[in-house]
Amino acid sequence: MAIxxxxxxxxxxxxxxxxxxxxxxxxxxxARAYDVSTRIVAKxxxxxxxxxxxxxxxxxMETKNVSxxxxxxxxxxxxxxxxxxGHNVIVAPCNGCSFSLQRxxxxxxxxxxxxxxxxxxxxxxxxxxxxxIPYTYHILEWFYHEAGPEKVKERTKKPxxxxxxxxxxxxxxxxxxxxxxxxxxxxxxxxxxxxxxxxTADDDEHPYYMEALLEAAGATNVEFEPMxxxxxxxxxxxxxEQVSEKFxxxxxxxxxxxxxxxxxxxxxxxHASLEMYRHRLMMKGVPDVDVPAAYFTQLLGIAFGYxxxxxxxxxxxxxxxxxxxxxxxx
Amino acid sequence: xxxxERSLVEPERILRKERLVIDGIDVSGDWNLIILPRTIEDxxxxxxxxxxxxxxxKTIVNCYQCSYCTASCPVHNYWDERYNPRHFIYLARLGLIxxxxxxxxxxxxxxxCHKCTHRCPKGVLVEEVLKAILRVMAKRGLIEEYPSKKxxxxxxxxxxxxxxxxxxxxxxxxxxKQGYQVVKDPILKKPIPxxxxxxxxxxxxxxxxxxxxxxxxxxxxxxHMLFHPRTKNWNRFKQVLRKVMEEEGALTH
Numbered sequence: 001m002a003i004x005x006x007x008x009x010x011x012x013x014x015x016x017x018x019x020x021x022x023x024x025x026x027x028x029x030x031a032r033a034y035d036v037s038t039r040i041v042a043k044x045x046x047x048x049x050x051x052x053x054x055x056x057x058x059x060x061m062e063t064k065n066v067s068x069x070x071x072x073x074x075x076x077x078x079x080x081x082x083x084x085x086g087h088n089v090i091v092a093p094c095n096g097c098s099f100s101l102q103r104x105x106x107x108x109x110x111x112x113x114x115x116x117x118x119x120x121x122x123x124x125x126x127x128x129x130x131x132x133i134p135y136t137y138h139i140l141e142w143f144y145h146e147a148g149p150e151k152v153k154e155r156t157k158k159p160x161x162x163x164x165x166x167x168x169x170x171x172x173x174x175x176x177x178x179x180x181x182x183x184x185x186x187x188x189x190x191x192x193x194x195x196x197x198x199x200t201a202d203d204d205e206h207p208y209y210m211e212a213l214l215e216a217a218g219a220t221n222v223e224f225e226p227m228x229x230x231x232x233x234x235x236x237x238x239x240x241e242q243v244s245e246k247f248x249x250x251x252x253x254x255x256x257x258x259x260x261x262x263x264x265x266x267x268x269x270x271h272a273s274l275e276m277y278r279h280r281l282m283m284k285g286v287p288d289v290d291v292p293a294a295y296f297t298q299l300l301g302i303a304f305g306y307x308x309x310x311x312x313x314x315x316x317x318x319x320x321x322x323x324x325x326x327x328x329x330x
Numbered sequence: 331x332x333x334x335e336r337s338l339v340e341p342e343r344i345l346r347k348e349r350l351v352i353d354g355i356d357v358s359g360d361w362n363l364i365i366l367p368r369t370i371e372d373x374x375x376x377x378x379x380x381x382x383x384x385x386x387x388k389t390i391v392n393c394y395q396c397s398y399c400t401a402s403c404p405v406h407n408y409w410d411e412r413y414n415p416r417h418f419i420y421l422a423r424l425g426l427i428x429x430x431x432x433x434x435x436x437x438x439x440x441x442x443c444h445k446c447t448h449r450c451p452k453g454v455l456v457e458e459v460l461k462a463i464l465r466v467m468a469k470r471g472l473i474e475e476y477p478s479k480k481x482x483x484x485x486x487x488x489x490x491x492x493x494x495x496x497x498x499x500x501x502x503x504x505x506x507k508q509g510y511q512v513v514k515d516p517i518l519k520k521p522i523p524x525x526x527x528x529x530x531x532x533x534x535x536x537x538x539x540x541x542x543x544x545x546x547x548x549x550x551x552x553x554h555m556l557f558h559p560r561t562k563n564w565n566r567f568k569q570v571l572r573k574v575m576e577e578e579g580a581l582t583h
Binding site: 029054060062067239279314 | 384386409439441448455457477478479485489494495501534538542546547551559561563569570571575
């Protein structure tokens with residue numbers, strides 16, 4: 001049996017300046033700061049987000065664990081909506097959402113039977129079937145490719161001088177390479193199948209897009225390997241508290257001991273998990289865990305001259321304002 | 331002599347002697363450590379077939395037991411040595427169901443970080459295969475209800491009902507399922523975040539936006555808790571979702 005290696009060719013002519021924006025449930029509730037700051041950053045960088053009307057939940061890890069076809073259907077519906085709005089690319093700011101969409105993309109692309117059955121079911125459910133499977137990218141990849149560090153540098157009005165940032169990417173931004181289209185150094189892929197100069201996806205074990213953008217905005221990045229892609233407990237952050245607490249402790253302590261003032265995140269679930277367990281660890285009196293977390297878009301927004309209120313820094317339960325105030329940034 | 335992955339061998343099968351004489355020949359020294367052999371008669375090969383039949387489980391056939399997955403796994407490395415993805419695949423292949431059952435208390439601990447899947451040199455979707463194994467075990471009644479599955483079903487039900495999830499409902503609903511007393515308002519039966527016997531950390535966390543006078547945040551989340559965000563035209567789609575999930579036995583009600 002053939003190995004299920006798969007690397008879909010990137011869309012012709014890059015990701016594009018105008019894409020379908022799939023915010024996901026979290027960004028319209030507890031993580032609205034990420035949504036607001038993402039829109040600000042996109043506007044500043046000259047990119048356009050087309051809100052995906054009437055989307056549904058991607059199903060996240062939880063649905064995936066329970067039902068294969070359920071997840072396929074949920075994501076296929078979103079893809080169908082994106083096609084209806086005339087887009088070939090969906091951008092999601094959440095690791096979980098982009099993972100789910102990319103996973104559906106993988107199975108629809110590699111398994112003809114899945115594709116046909118899903119289309120039939122979509123028709124039955126009153127949704128247009130998918131003619132062409134849209135691509136999904138994480139919003140960080142989109143910012144990096146369509147705007148890039150140069151544009152960020154150009155737009156920066158108030159450089160984040162002296163701010164030491166630990167960049168936390170989380171798991172599903174780079175993994176697994178079948179879905180995230182990162183190049184795997186291990187997985188037996190041939191060099192020719194690799195997208196040219198990794199032009200659509202980040203490096204798998206050493207991601208650098210967030211570092212590059214924040215560095216262009218004037219921040220200093222601290223050494224954070226290998227914790228930058230270490231798991232925060234993810235789908236188990238509520239159901240398996242002991243494991244999540246230990247993982248978060250490792251992440252926060254590494255950041256603190258490497259001299260970070262703040263952790264930059266790019267996923268609302270990682271962010272919530274870090275903040276929640278940071279609070280609990282501090283209540284227990286665990287040392288070196290008091291690093292606050294902020295979305296990378298919030299930091300970019302501040303560098304672009306927006307105030308703390310504009311990027312909703314108060315929404316962050318870990319309170320990054322004192323750190324930024326000390327450096328005169330807000 | 332060192333034993334590779336020693337935790338996989340039961341302690342009573344490891345025999346260590348200071349002096350060992352076999353047939354009158356002194357074999358102490360390098361050969362003083364022996365693993366007693368065992369005979370397995372009870373295995374069920376149909377288990378493996380059932381895993382392969384799952385859409386995500388079919389890449390299990392590619393596994394060549396290199397243990398890259400186990401070496402990458404954060405649960406194995408930082409939490410419990412008994413969580414060993416390679417070994418689970420091995421056991422599922424041989425159909426050693428009772429051995430799998432012995433590890434049922436750790437098998438659900440996978441945090442879905444996908445390091446195993448990402449690094450597998452043979453293209454096995456390890457995380458998905460493990461979930462397929464778990465699902466087959468649950469289908470056969472080999473594993474009891476475990477916390478993460480309870481949460482998964484809880485989450486699934488919310489998605490199924492409304493098409494979208496809401497953080498407050500998930501958090502407080504889960505807290506309630508954990509056995510805490512959540513106070514609800516009498517009319518809409520929605521939880522009131524600052525009352526009841528909630529864990530202390532959550533109370534402190536819930537009070538933070540009030541302390542910060544973060545009124546927009548409070549209003550938005552209160553609105554979502556009262557009027558659950560919904561996907562429009564969900565009802566027709568829901569029927570299809572119901573149909574496929576009932577086929578898989580994924581629906582609780």
